Amino acid sequence: MSQLFEYLYVIAIAFFAISIRGLSEVRTSRYGNWLAAAGMTVAIGATLTAYAIQRIDLLVIAVVVGAIVGAPIALRVPMTAVPQRTAVSHAFGSLAVALIGTAEYYQRLPGIDVYTMTVLTAEMILGYLTFMGSCIAFAKLQGLIPGKPFVYGGRNFVSLSVLGVAIILGIYLIANPTQSFILPIMAVFAILFGLLLVMAIGGADMPTVIAILNSYAGMSAAALGFVLNNQVLIVAGALDGSSGFILALIMSKAMNRSFTNVLFGGVGAVVAAPVAGSATAAGRTAAAYTVDDVATILDNARSVVFVPGYGMAVAQAQHVVKEIADMLEAKGIDVKYGIHPVAGRMPGHMNVLLAEAQVPYDQLWEMDRINPLFPETDVVIVVGANDVTNPAARTRPDSPLFGMPILNVDKAKTVVFVKRSMSPGFAGVENELFYLPNTMMVFGDAKKVLADLVASLKKQ
């Protein structure tokens, strides 16, 4: 016979699934979130009624600590730092699952069967490596350590050997569950693998990496559900895991790269830099313009598309972008925003920043919808994006970017490219766009340049 709390779990599961459905539209999204929160409350409440907690004092302390840490994170974090917050939540979630798995191991110690031990071991390795990987992702996003990939000869051999040791220790532990001294050593190797894995990945690959870590965190939660024969956990973990997987798929597709290439390719390292750029740069000059030139062009424009990238987030330029958009719209100019899937540091990053600047979401156009419109667009303003606009991805088979879907901004009548310097983008490839006759380069900090542009537009 099923007990009451198990029926309540069914309700929680239904709420979780419907909540994700809610995100299919902006209109219903907030109900979705509340429904998921309700599902969580039901699941926790059902568990508390079914199991008598022995140490309420510890529970209260843990919950209070969680609330004190969690609430300010959620309420104070600036929107530009949401990728970091996400990395932290993956770290916390996967560490928690790993610790619960570890606790479950000690709890069942002498009489632990092979099946349980196998799932537990896999769950712990996945949990601990995701924890450390997410910590490194956080450190890179926060700028605590350089965002550049840490690469050296034979690094994949070293990383995979470390993972191999963790797995061998795991197998030994499965065969000899009472040898509990193995567990911490195994955990250390899993943690070390997580560190090596993400250290070797560069900043611009973070959208994919965050999504993969998201998927791992979900999978380890689902594995824990198998150990405990707990279906809420299996379903919630599977939802989280598949969501991360789909996002990672979308991200790597938008970069025309495989997961393996993202995880082990080390793109963006010095090694990737040579050939393509040097040949094209020779004998060509990019034309630099002033904001007054841009203001004149804009004055005659009828349609303008902004293309934001990570540089906009770094410069916190989203508000001044919106200010310019408002001025243009007041003149009757049509304004849109073209969003590349991997723009920024996590899936959907640019949408959130522009929404924060009060850009209405119906002006945010994704790549496939905006690309056909570029030939009829008068002015494209690129703010802080680079590789995702490089026409070499379409035209030069020798370019490392070749084959990557890009925003075809070069087809617009005029491209205004706001950039600090002529330095190449993440992939180490020079942007062909700089040298096209219809491109106007404006050098300087994005926020400053755009603020000057506002002033210049006001003069007219």
Add this chain to the structure above:
Amino acid sequence: MIAIPNDVALNLIIFFLATFLGIELVRHVSRLLHTPLMALTNAISSVSIVAALIVLSDPKNDLVLLLVTVAIALVFTNIVSGFLITERILRLFRKRKDKK
């Protein structure tokens, strides 16, 4: 032979169906909302707190107690911050105000 509990096949079915459901649901999520989606699914997977609570109902020794208490603090942080930040992000999205 390794003894596999009877529930495993059933749990695998649940897992695969939930994975397919997840894939279908996420496919239909608006591309605008991929960031809050990640925040939301992360909060949902924090239901692992349930596992910690069950262990806390009958902890075997102090080590288990310590591990589980730390886990609850971590996962409750995610629950609180996950739902709050999702709400905060979703509130930013708004329709164009009707002009003129």
